[in-house]
Amino acid sequence: MVKYSREPDNPTKWSYLSMLQNLEQKKSFLISRKKYPKLIAAGMSNFFSKAEVTSSGRPVLLHNEVECHLLSAVDLEPEDHRHFSLLKSGLLILTTHRLIWLPSSSASTPTSASAIPLAAISHIFSSKKSLKSVFHSPRIRFQVLVSSDGRVFDPSSGSGSSSGSGSRSVVVTAVIRGKGDCDGFLVKFWDSWRARAWETTKTSSSGSGSASGSGAATGIGGGLYSSDGSVRMVGVAGILRKEQEMWESTDKSLQDAFQDLNALMSKAKEMVMLAEKMRQKLLSGTSSQTSGTNDEDMGSKEEMQDWLLSVGIISPVTKESAGALYHQQLSRQLADFVRIPLESAGGMINLIDAYCLFNRARGTELISPDDMLQACSLWEKFDVPVMLRKFDSGVMVIQNKSHSDEEVFARIKSLVTKPEALRTGISPTDAAMTLGIAPAMAKEHLLTAESKGLLCRDISPDGFRFYINLFPEIDPCNMYFVKDYGICSTWIKAVSTTGLGIGERSSTFR
Amino acid sequence: MQKLGDFKLPHFFNYPPYFTLQPVRETREKQIQLWKELILDYCRTQKIFVIRLEEEFPLFSNSVIERTLSHEAREAFLSALVAEGRAEWLDKGRRNCLILWHRIQEWADIIVNFVKDNGFEDSVMTVEEIRSGIESRGTELQGIDRTILVRALKLLEHKGKLAIFKGTSTDDEGVKFSV
Numbered sequence A: 001m002v003k004y005s006r007e008p009d010n011p012t013k014w015s016y017l018s019m020l021q022n023l024e025q026k027k028s029f030l031i032s033r034k035k036y037p038k039l040i041a042a043g044m045s046n047f048f049s050k051a052e053v054t055s056s057g058r059p060v061l062l063h064n065e066v067e068c069h070l071l072s073a074v075d076l077e078p079e080d081h082r083h084f085s086l087l088k089s090g091l092l093i094l095t096t097h098r099l100i101w102l103p104s105s106s107a108s109t110p111t112s113a114s115a116i117p118l119a120a121i122s123h124i125f126s127s128k129k130s131l132k133s134v135f136h137s138p139r140i141r142f143q144v145l146v147s148s149d150g151r152v153f154d155p156s157s158g159s160g161s162s163s164g165s166g167s168r169s170v171v172v173t174a175v176i177r178g179k180g181d182c183d184g185f186l187v188k189f190w191d192s193w194r195a196r197a198w199e200t201t202k203t204s205s206s207g208s209g210s211a212s213g214s215g216a217a218t219g220i221g222g223g224l225y226s227s228d229g230s231v232r233m234v235g236v237a238g239i240l241r242k243e244q245e246m247w248e249s250t251d252k253s254l255q256d257a258f259q260d261l262n263a264l265m266s267k268a269k270e271m272v273m274l275a276e277k278m279r280q281k282l283l284s285g286t287s288s289q290t291s292g293t294n295d296e297d298m299g300s301k302e303e304m305q306d307w308l309l310s311v312g313i314i315s316p317v318t319k320e321s322a323g324a325l326y327h328q329q330l331s332r333q334l335a336d337f338v339r340i341p342l343e344s345a346g347g348m349i350n351l352i353d354a355y356c357l358f359n360r361a362r363g364t365e366l367i368s369p370d371d372m373l374q375a376c377s378l379w380e381k382f383d384v385p386v387m388l389r390k391f392d393s394g395v396m397v398i399q400n401k402s403h404s405d406e407e408v409f410a411r412i413k414s415l416v417t418k419p420e421a422l423r424t425g426i427s428p429t430d431a432a433m434t435l436g437i438a439p440a441m442a443k444e445h446l447l448t449a450e451s452k453g454l455l456c457r458d459i460s461p462d463g464f465r466f467y468i469n470l471f472p473e474i475d476p477c478n479m480y481f482v483k484d485y486g487i488c489s490t491w492i493k494a495v496s497t498t499g500l501g502i503g504e505r506s507s508t509f510r
Numbered sequence B: 001m002q003k004l005g006d007f008k009l010p011h012f013f014n015y016p017p018y019f020t021l022q023p024v025r026e027t028r029e030k031q032i033q034l035w036k037e038l039i040l041d042y043c044r045t046q047k048i049f050v051i052r053l054e055e056e057f058p059l060f061s062n063s064v065i066e067r068t069l070s071h072e073a074r075e076a077f078l079s080a081l082v083a084e085g086r087a088e089w090l091d092k093g094r095r096n097c098l099i100l101w102h103r104i105q106e107w108a109d110i111i112v113n114f115v116k117d118n119g120f121e122d123s124v125m126t127v128e129e130i131r132s133g134i135e136s137r138g139t140e141l142q143g144i145d146r147t148i149l150v151r152a153l154k155l156l157e158h159k160g161k162l163a164i165f166k167g168t169s170t171d172d173e174g175v176k177f178s179v
Helices: A011-018 A021-033 A037-048 A131-135 A180-194 A197-203 A205-213 A235-288 A295-311 A324-346 A351-362 A369-381 A405-416 A420-423 A428-435 A439-451 A488-496 B023-045 B071-084 B103-118 B127-132 B146-159
Strands: A065-076 A087-093 A096-103 A114-117 A121-125 A139-146 A168-176 A348-349 A386-390 A396-400 A453-459 A461-468 B050-052 B088-089 B098-099 B124-126 B162-165 B174-177
Touching: A087 A180, A114 A461, A121 A180, A121 A405, A139 A351, A180 A324, A180 A405, A205 A461, A235 A439, A295 B023, A295 B146, A324 A348, A324 A351, A324 A369, A324 A386, A348 A351, A348 A439, A351 A369, A351 A396, A405 A420, A405 A439, A420 A488, A439 A453, A439 A461, B023 B071, B023 B098, B071 B088, B071 B098, B103 B146, B124 B127, B127 B146, B146 B162
Parallel strands: none
Antiparallel strands: A065 A087, A065 A168, A087 A096, A096 A114, A121 A139, A139 A168, A348 A396, A386 A396, A453 A461, B050 B098, B088 B098, B124 B174, B162 B174
């Protein structure tokens, strides 16, 4: 712990002095101060990073550094004078990377231009508005990290390694005695500090630096090209150039990425060509085969077909022969399986129901609806006792080949000519119960029978019912005539028993 | 026998599917035919000349079997009549239909016969008299719809069998026969 002692006459000097333990050092310091104020000033400003200045007094900006704001007649005050002494009345320049303080021309040499990297700033205090601040000059206070050797932590240089960087910090106050816009400066200060432009600078492409290296150095004082040959970012042109560099880097990284994709594509092309060759081989194999099939050949061929299928390629042989082995097997299996449900369902089962039953029975390795459909359509080529049938309404069913529509119609007709049915007709449910099939199937049958002219529909609040079709028997030119024997008279008889009013014998109506 | 007023209904009037527009083509054609005949018969005997679709029409429902023709069905049957020339739509919205159980030509013939039977060959009558005069009682012309009568008269005028002249009001429209 260092103890401070105040020097009565010059308060600004006390902290540094007190650091010098040795009286000798103290003495020499005091002497040198008087003799070589410039040297001391230079030593003092060792605290700050060096800021290079051109011959005309403009600061040399780093790569990608852009000036943001300027304030004149600014003092930089430390909180305590250990680190540096007051820098009076200079030009404070805010850039995207640094705070540069340039002494005014009336003061010392250009070598004392100083800079604080924004990276070293750990905190910016918000300005407190108080009654005092009305009378005082505006102040901007911020906290700077100090490395172990007493200098401002400079992230770009080797000094101030991570071990010493976070330990100490110093509050610096910039007193703005000039007429500049302090609030605006503060806002820009915040923005620049938060933007952390110095971090992106490191990762930016180095190509642009070398590209513009040919441009001369400080030949054009304060021009576009800085001393190291890289393009300097100034104003709008700087921003535009920065944009362009960003595009170029994106473009380059995209190109790199697509290199990989091109490699993949060329591999895929090889794969497709391989598959084509296989296909040709298979095709030629089948066509060249006559009567005697070599079992081995068939085996390997089947293997190839299976393999192709597993990769997702439908073997072209499928379309020519009886289909891929997988579908063949599936189709046979399905035909075997569906026999029992068909019997219990009365000879006809909805395709969707069959699908559910089949998959449930399989347990694992479920099949897709497409597979099911394909397997069913393969039945035509085989000799299986089942077939796939599509109704007009779009409903698809599996039915026994032995199933005949005529038989069903006969059964329906006998059902619908019963006295009860003559009076009130039948509903799909009634038919389902009598025929022993599912109601949906029964409805399909009834609709088919209707389209054949066997039945008529009756839609009413009571529901959807079917009656035997009497229309063919009625003669429009002789509407009141009813044949003695025929469905009409049967119907009349049946109806009359309920007292519907048509009680007399039909012959009297002629 | 079931009756509607004094009209004898055919047996199939109690057949429920008769009141549902059939989808199957052959069946539907038969059904339409039957309905057409029934409508014409009914209108002829009941002297109904206009059917209004939005009103209740006794023929279109059967309370015994609790069935009624839907609007779609009614329109279908009446349109079939129109297509055959036995009816005409009175408005574009197809809400009112003029039933011609006698075609206009037939009505014209009836008028000519009426004139001849009663010896009106050269005389003059008002339109109203033709409709409701003493002579027309008991004939088909009694209570004929005015629209139809006028159309028939116009047809005859076109043929030169008579001349229509306007009076002070529509009731006074007169006809001079020159049959």
